Amino acid sequence: MGFPDIAVEELTTSGLAWLFVTYGYTLFFASSLISEGSDLLLLVPAYAGIVGSCVLPVLGAVPDGAIMLFSGLGDLEEAQEQLAVGVGALAGSTIMLLTIPWSLAAFAGRVDVDKSGRALYSQRPKLTAPWRPYGCGVSPGRQVRSGAAAMLLTSISYVVIQGPAFLLGGGTATEVAAGEHWYSLIGLGTTLFGFVAYLAFQVATSGGEHDTKQLRADEIIKRKVLKGELSLAGAMSEFVKKDEDGAVELTSYQTVEGGGGGKARDRLADIVKPFFGRFDKDTSGKIEKQEAEVLLDQLGEKELSAAELFDSFDTDRSGQIDFDEFVSGITRRLINWAPVRTYAAGATTPDIENDASDEEDEIPEDISHLSPSEQQVVIKRRALFKLVLGTALVLVFSDPMVDVMSEIGARTGVPPFYVSFVLAPLASNASELIAAYYYALKKTSKTITISFAALEGAACMNNTFCLSIFMGLIFFRGIAWQYSAETISILLVQFLVALVACKRLQTLADAMLVLSFYPISVAVVYVLENLVGLD
Secondary structure: OOOOOOOHHHOOHHHHHHHHHHHHHHHHHHHHHHHHHHHHHOOOHHHHHHHHHHHHHHHHHHHHHHHHHHHOOOOHHHHHHHHHHHHHHHHHHHHHHHHHHHHHHHHHHOEEEOOOOOEOOOOOOOOOOOOOOOOEEEOOOHHHHHHHHHHHHHOOHHHHHHHHHHHHOOOOHHHHHHHHHHHHHHHHHHHHHHHHHHHHHHHHOOOOOOOHHHHHHHHHHHHHHHOOOOOHHHHHHHHEEEOOOOOEEEOOOOEEEOOOOHHHHHHHHHHHHHHHHHHOOOOOOOEEHHHHHHHHHHHOOOOOOHHHHHHHHOOOOOOEEOHHHHHHHHHHHHHOOOOOOOOOOOOOOOOOOOOOHHHOOOOOHHHHOOOHHHHHHHHHHHHHHHHHHHHHHHHHHHHHHHHHHHHHHHHHOOOHHHHHHHHHHHHHOHHHHHHHHHHHOOOOHHHHHHHHHHHHHHHHHHHHHHHHHHHHHHHHHOOOOOOHHHHHHHHHHHHHHHHHHOOOOEEHHHHHHHHHHHHHHHHHHHHHHHHHOOO
């Protein structure tokens, strides 16, 4: 029994249900805090690389890992029974993330597909045949295919412990635990090696053109600024700098103007593209002089008049600001900071005839007056607060949550594995489901890549970080691994999803197929246990 010290076996059924909802919501809130804190750290260039490569994957696995750890603590006999809750959380988390969020992301991000099998991301509107099984779909980047390979490689650790488990099946828990003892040490070594190797791979690929962590950071910047939670200057201040010759650069990227362009300029252009449309009110593709007042207001410029600001952007003196000039002008304003005010997605920019001031999302008052560098300090403090609080809540409430799910299984007569398989992910992985769906809604190849790659990364963490917890419990505590059916189900789903992930085009039919893997996985466990006779 953990803290809070509540004897779940003495509760009424309604009391037990209420306790599950309370603990479940607390863990959901905690995982959301961890996710939000990690996202904020991605806005700090000094931390972004290591956070995106190492910290974010590990923290994302903390809620599941805590449930798994606490399921194997306490009295040895009780721990052997409760370990089924941890295994259910492992299987439920891995399978749920690879099926339900994956299919929802594919559904949300689907666009029309032409006869040659190409996703029409440049078409407007992007989706005209939403229910044709093979007439719409998504086309993720190659990162998803490499993520599928990493997922399969890290899943090999299951074989290390499952091989002996097959041979020792039928014995008592004590006999099986003794036979698995040294194999579990090998399993612990392989999972930890896989964990370190996966993080090293993430670090090695960080900052490249196809780095999903960089893509995610840019999407977070756009979301935070569009929602009015942060100024563009505050979000981008440490990403932008000047070199010795005064050329504008993006941190760790090639020069934006004055000696280059390339990837850095493309990146900055992608970030500021949503804001250009807010200034180009007549959708001409250029900002006219009469629209300069909107630009002045949005940039919060205090030193220049509207005409002077317009002239500073209109470098070719054409009387209009095209997108290239807009990118260069925004970059110069970031260097010479002015706080940037923005409006929520879908909100109307203010003008004389349509004053939408009631709809605007202002930057929070506590940071609106701060310089970009000071806003970065606030970002770091808020990120640290969210991460510490979220982790603390996970550590406090995971143990009693295990007790609650075990009691639910005892009262309903449903094996604890099935209870935690269904219920645990609702608390620990709901935020990842929401994030995957949110990114996919943008209907771009980049954002669907972010969604799928994040889900594959979570599976890799379960295959390494979380599975290493079980290997440690088996070796150090003498607990038996008797979950052959569950292991087969986990490996089967990962293999099937990897096959789908390797497709350059995933249609609506593929999304429905992936969704079907979730109930199929439960059926596989049931059949293998009750008809085949596996443990």
